[in-house]
Amino acid sequence: MDLHNGRLYWPSTLKDKNRSFDKHYDVAIIGGGMSGALCAYSLTEAGLNVSIIEKRTMASGSSAANTGLLQFSNDIMLHDLIDQIGEEKAVRFYKLCLEAIDNLERVAMNLPLSPEFIRRKSIYYASSTRHLSKLKKEYKVLKEHGFPVEYWSKKEIKQRLPFSKPGALITNGDAEVNPYRFVNGIIDYLKAGQKTTIFENLEAGRVEEAADGVNIHTSEGIIQASHLVHATGYETPPIDKKIGTEVNRSYAIATEPIEDLSQWHERALIWETKRPYLYMRSTVDNRIIAGGLDEDPPEAPQNERKIEKRGKQIEKEVQKLFPDLDIKMDYAWGASFGESLDNLPYIGKHPEKERTYYLLCYGGNGTVYSMLGSNILRDLILNRTNQDADIVKLDR
DSSP, X not given: OOOOOSOOSGGGGSOOTXXXXXXXXXXXXXXOSHHHHHHHHHHHHTTOOEXXXXXSOXXXXXXXXXXXXXXXXXXXXXXXXXXXXXXXXXHHHHHHHHHHHHHHHHHHHHSSSOOOOEEEEEEEEXXXXXXXXXXXXXXXXXXXXXXXXXXXXXXXXXXXXXSOOSEEEXXXXXXXXXXXXXXXXXXXXXXXXXXXXXXXXXXXXXEEEETTEEEEEETTEEEEEXXXXXXXXXXXXXXXXXXXXXXXXXXXXXXXXXXXXXXXXXXXXXEESSSSOOEEEEOTTSOEEEEEEEESOXXXXXXXXXXXXXXXXXXXXXXXXXXXXXXXXXXXXXXXXXXXXXXXXXXXXXXXXXXXXXXXXXXXXXXXXXXXXXXHHHHHHXXXXXXXXXXXXXXX
16 A cells, blocks of 8 residues: 655655765666666666666566566567558567567576576467457468467367367467566666666656756756666656557456466467457466456556456456366456557657657567667667667657
């Protein structure tokens, strides 16, 4: 629960003795969630000195509510994305997502604590027979462009799982992760490398951009950097109305541990074609995490009874798919969830500013977008050519 709200006076009378504002950074990042952490990782690996400014504590925002499914398939199917932005760009974007999962695995292997990164297949089933033609079209396009995909008929689904659906796409190369451990592991890694300064419980305010850098005003002083990255998640981005986004909210649960999940084929990630969709995965301690029931209000729900009610609805949907398992909800939560109007993230330089960048990873593939976007921003900040930046630029 919230113990207080507003701007408190007493904490301002004692400053953090470890904070130093006299250092100039190559890059300052506003936002200490998944996007901010991965961006800092990519930039420090390229030899830059970085600071992260987080108004709460690291990974305490959307990253703590993230369900940790990592997939190269997107909320918009590849064949629909081809119709939207053309074949070359659409296929390249899907390839970037697949490459990003490999990159996330490499990051995970470097961390001082395990983020529980595990490679998984994904099962994307048709919610009804009306969706079969679309699913088969997607299979054909993915296969044609070399993506690791299979198609299962209704009979093949029933042979491998305790439920029956009209058909399904099976994609290889996906993964699951514990997002909270992942972000905190990255932060521990960055601190050990001594190229990243973390400012927690410090809110960034006005930003001044000059020819040689940016000045970020905070309640405790000014942080100076050559470049600034906004990695603010679903918070209102400080870019006025130049980008099109829609913030809703979603719900998720984690069940009690289940002794035997052997009937769950290879513990694959599972999602469906209807919108909003149900999705689920397992955890290392044999829980099921499942989510869905997206709705319009952008604010995270405050009513615990409503969260409990929505959680029970998700629990029932999981039970329908796995009728022989004893499904008991143990945790339930609701959180804000943002999507762009064209189903692509917003990553790149401010259209009118030379030293200000954005890593806004709206959509169901937020962690994957954060990884691919971090590498794009690294190249832009270092003045390297990156042909992929055009796909996700802010003024597209």
